[in-house]
Amino acid sequence: MTATLGRSSDHRDVATEVLRRGRDVVTPALQAAVDRLDDASRTQARYHLGWTELDGSPGAGGGKAVRPALALLSATAAGADVDTGVPGAVAVELVHNFSLLHDDLMDGDAERRHRTTVWVQWGASSAILCGDAMLALAQEVLLEAPSAHAAAAAALLAVTTRELIRGQAEDLAFETRDDVGVAECLSMASGKTGSLLAASASIGAVLAGAPAAQTEALHTYGHEVGTAFQLVDDLLGIWGDPAVTGKPVLSDLRSRKKSLPVTFAIRNGGEAGRELARWLATEGEPAEDELHAAARLVAAGGGREWAAAEARRRRDLALGAVTGAGLAPVPTGELVALAHHLVDREF
Amino acid sequence: MTATLGRSSDHRDVATEVLRRGRDVVTPALQAAVDRLDDASRTQARYHLGWTELDGSPGAGGGKAVRPALALLSATAAGADVDTGVPGAVAVELVHNFSLLHDDLMDGDAERRHRTTVWVQWGASSAILCGDAMLALAQEVLLEAPSAHAAAAAALLAVTTRELIRGQAEDLAFETRDDVGVAECLSMASGKTGSLLAASASIGAVLAGAPAAQTEALHTYGHEVGTAFQLVDDLLGIWGDPAVTGKPVLSDLRSRKKSLPVTFAIRNGGEAGRELARWLATEGEPAEDELHAAARLVAAGGGREWAAAEARRRRDLALGAVTGAGLAPVPTGELVALAHHLVDREF
Numbered sequence: 001m002t003a004t005l006g007r008s009s010d011h012r013d014v015a016t017e018v019l020r021r022g023r024d025v026v027t028p029a030l031q032a033a034v035d036r037l038d039d040a041s042r043t044q045a046r047y048h049l050g051w052t053e054l055d056g057s058p059g060a061g062g063g064k065a066v067r068p069a070l071a072l073l074s075a076t077a078a079g080a081d082v083d084t085g086v087p088g089a090v091a092v093e094l095v096h097n098f099s100l101l102h103d104d105l106m107d108g109d110a111e112r113r114h115r116t117t118v119w120v121q122w123g124a125s126s127a128i129l130c131g132d133a134m135l136a137l138a139q140e141v142l143l144e145a146p147s148a149h150a151a152a153a154a155a156l157l158a159v160t161t162r163e164l165i166r167g168q169a170e171d172l173a174f175e176t177r178d179d180v181g182v183a184e185c186l187s188m189a190s191g192k193t194g195s196l197l198a199a200s201a202s203i204g205a206v207l208a209g210a211p212a213a214q215t216e217a218l219h220t221y222g223h224e225v226g227t228a229f230q231l232v233d234d235l236l237g238i239w240g241d242p243a244v245t246g247k248p249v250l251s252d253l254r255s256r257k258k259s260l261p262v263t264f265a266i267r268n269g270g271e272a273g274r275e276l277a278r279w280l281a282t283e284g285e286p287a288e289d290e291l292h293a294a295a296r297l298v299a300a301g302g303g304r305e306w307a308a309a310e311a312r313r314r315r316d317l318a319l320g321a322v323t324g325a326g327l328a329p330v331p332t333g334e335l336v337a338l339a340h341h342l343v344d345r346e347f
Numbered sequence: 348m349t350a351t352l353g354r355s356s357d358h359r360d361v362a363t364e365v366l367r368r369g370r371d372v373v374t375p376a377l378q379a380a381v382d383r384l385d386d387a388s389r390t391q392a393r394y395h396l397g398w399t400e401l402d403g404s405p406g407a408g409g410g411k412a413v414r415p416a417l418a419l420l421s422a423t424a425a426g427a428d429v430d431t432g433v434p435g436a437v438a439v440e441l442v443h444n445f446s447l448l449h450d451d452l453m454d455g456d457a458e459r460r461h462r463t464t465v466w467v468q469w470g471a472s473s474a475i476l477c478g479d480a481m482l483a484l485a486q487e488v489l490l491e492a493p494s495a496h497a498a499a500a501a502a503l504l505a506v507t508t509r510e511l512i513r514g515q516a517e518d519l520a521f522e523t524r525d526d527v528g529v530a531e532c533l534s535m536a537s538g539k540t541g542s543l544l545a546a547s548a549s550i551g552a553v554l555a556g557a558p559a560a561q562t563e564a565l566h567t568y569g570h571e572v573g574t575a576f577q578l579v580d581d582l583l584g585i586w587g588d589p590a591v592t593g594k595p596v597l598s599d600l601r602s603r604k605k606s607l608p609v610t611f612a613i614r615n616g617g618e619a620g621r622e623l624a625r626w627l628a629t630e631g632e633p634a635e636d637e638l639h640a641a642a643r644l645v646a647a648g649g650g651r652e653w654a655a656a657e658a659r660r661r662r663d664l665a666l667g668a669v670t671g672a673g674l675a676p677v678p679t680g681e682l683v684a685l686a687h688h689l690v691d692r693e694f
Contacts (some may be wrong), residue, residue: 038513040520102479106472125453128475130514132449135479136508139486143502151498155490166385169476173387313593 013036016032018334022069025044025082030068033090033141041133044118044126048101054121061112066342067092067200074218074339075204077322078202085204091157092200099164099196099320101131106172114246135161147207160199163241167191174258187260187264189230190223197226201335215326221335224318228343234259235304236345238295238306250291256280260310261303269301274302315343355679362688366679369416372429373436377415380437380488388480391465391473395448399467410460413689414439414547420685421565422551424669424678432551434492438504439547440509441485446543448478453519461593482508494554503553507546512534514538521605525628534598536577544573548682565670569683571665575690578658581606582651583692586640596637607657608650616648623648662690
């Protein structure tokens with residue numbers, strides 16, 4: 001059984017083109033920034049970003065680069081040229097990758113996109129230092145931006161980084177708690193995923209000196225899209241097609257992750273929720289039939305329906321914010337397409 | 348046998364008073380900044396800074412706070428009031444402690460100032476996240492400074508942080524190399540110790556909008572004092588009195604650290620240097636008499652004399668920079684006293 005939040009094919013072509021264009025614009029500036037790093041951090045960062053392989057040969061490229069694309073769109077949406085957004089785009093991508101480097105180490109993940117992670121290849125200390133260097137470099141690039149509003153953009157990035165860390169610290173704390181509520185879990189997701197998407201979607205407008213009403217609308221758009229994206233990601237972590245997600249079937253249940261739909265079902269799902277909570281408290285490698293039974297409990301406890309509805313609600317809040325702010329029409333249409341592309345995934 | 352670079356008692360009282368005054372001014376602002384951290388990071392940071400003990404009771408206080416004192420002096424040396432330097436003082440102390448948190452984890456140090464380190468108490472992930480949060484907070488505090496030059500100060504801090512990380516990455520790389528040269532080793536020390544002292548000694552003047560000649564003189568002062576301090580620290584790591592240093596006798600030789608005097612002796616010390624290099628390449632727990640023999644080889648290879656002379660030379664460069672820049676006389680005198688206090692230690 002698959003479901004979807006909308007007809008994503010309508011927006012897929014626009015979003016794919018926006019992401020491709022964003023990568024084309026940002027990659028040279030990002031490469032120039034990474035070239036400034038110390039020798040060890042530069043080698044590790046270039047590998048992590050997918051630009052080189054371990055033997056020094058050219059890499060197959062990195063991720064989708066959603067955050068840089070949002071930063072560029074937020075500059076043009078505010079009426080500035082695309083170049084105005086470039087330092088913001090470089091900075092948010094550096095912060096994103098700083099957090100991935102440290103996350104992979106903290107989570108003990110040996111692979112990312114089917115490649116060995118930096119901490120496995122070069123050791124924990126290298127992953128810590130390379131991440132630290134990328135975070136500092138993000139501020140450096142932003143503060144050099146030829147904009148009268150560079151300091152405001154840098155302040156936004158610093159506050160955002162702390163929000164990101166708050167989300168990660170809460171995620172860590174939740175692992176050893178069995179009483180996490182839905183509001184807490186949403187606040188954690190807001191920190192881990194919403195905050196940097198909010199900064200990405202508004203930093204270009206901040207650099208452009210846009211009025212507060214516009215930067216706030218773009219910030220809301222990014223925050224709501226980010227939280228909706230996390231909700232859908234959590235649904236895909238249970239019901240996603242392994243061929244699409246690249247993760248094993250039922251992967252989040254396999255690791256007994258207290259994701260958003262699971263947390264909702266436990267707190268609001270009556271007997272199904274209590275049974276789910278009891279199963280999560282068990283230990284050892286779960287059998288396949290247990291995983292399927294647990295997924296049925298999440299659905300029976302209302303977790304699947306709630307997460308899908310909440311993702312739709314937040315996507316619509318994002319669309320409402322960005323379409324009512326007097327932003328330039330073409331980039332606004334592209335932001336709309338991107339929101340659908342990121343949220344309306346099949347699960 | 349003890350030696351000294353000068354009569355430190357002449358300056359000790361002034362320096363002690365400057366450090367005490369600095370702590371009094373900066374601590375409330377630093378506490379207000381740390382209060383903004385997420386719950387977990389705040390608890391860990393307050394413990395790390397010596398403000399609370401593990402049971403929540405008041406702590407015995409933290410380190411000397413040299414960096415904040417320099418930041419405040421650099422504002423007043425440039426003719427501004429002390430308040431102008433406070434956001435800079437808070438920021439450099441946060442960056443210093445970010446690096447200590449990550450260093451303790453990377454080095455596997457279980458204790459700092461006779462207290463359990465954060466990574467031992469709360470786990471590696473917490474030490475990573477708390478350090479990350481302090482680094483982001485440093486930029487945040489600085490960018491909120493009521494100064495037209497806050498962005499310039501933030502840019503200085505970002506570049507400095509990358510220098511600090513370069514030094515740490517090189518230090519890490521040197522552990523597995525046996526061909527490290529003196530210039531490389533000095534460059535590593537310049538990154539690890541010189542860069543943040545240089546930023547500390549100039550950030551207040553930057554916030555005050557001082558002319559470039561003054562901020563550069565203060566930057567040179569901090570950089571040279573920092574490198575001299577590291578040279579003396581390395582001498583104390585071999586010949587320091589355990590009652591003063593708080594470390595075991597001959598501690599740097601015990602861990603076979605390729606410190607500056609050791610590196611000089613290996614590269615320039617003829618037969619004594621070659622014998623020292625052979626000993627460093629051996630493995631296993633060294634006997635006490637081996638350590639004393641190794642210390643004699645460092646001295647015979649000229650490492651002790653060179654490091655002491657180089658520390659004096661750099662201290663004098665620092666003094667020359669800061670006394671010739673037309674800075675306010677009283678803070679300049681205090682910077683002179685602080686340079687002597689930090690460098691003229693008995694070894």
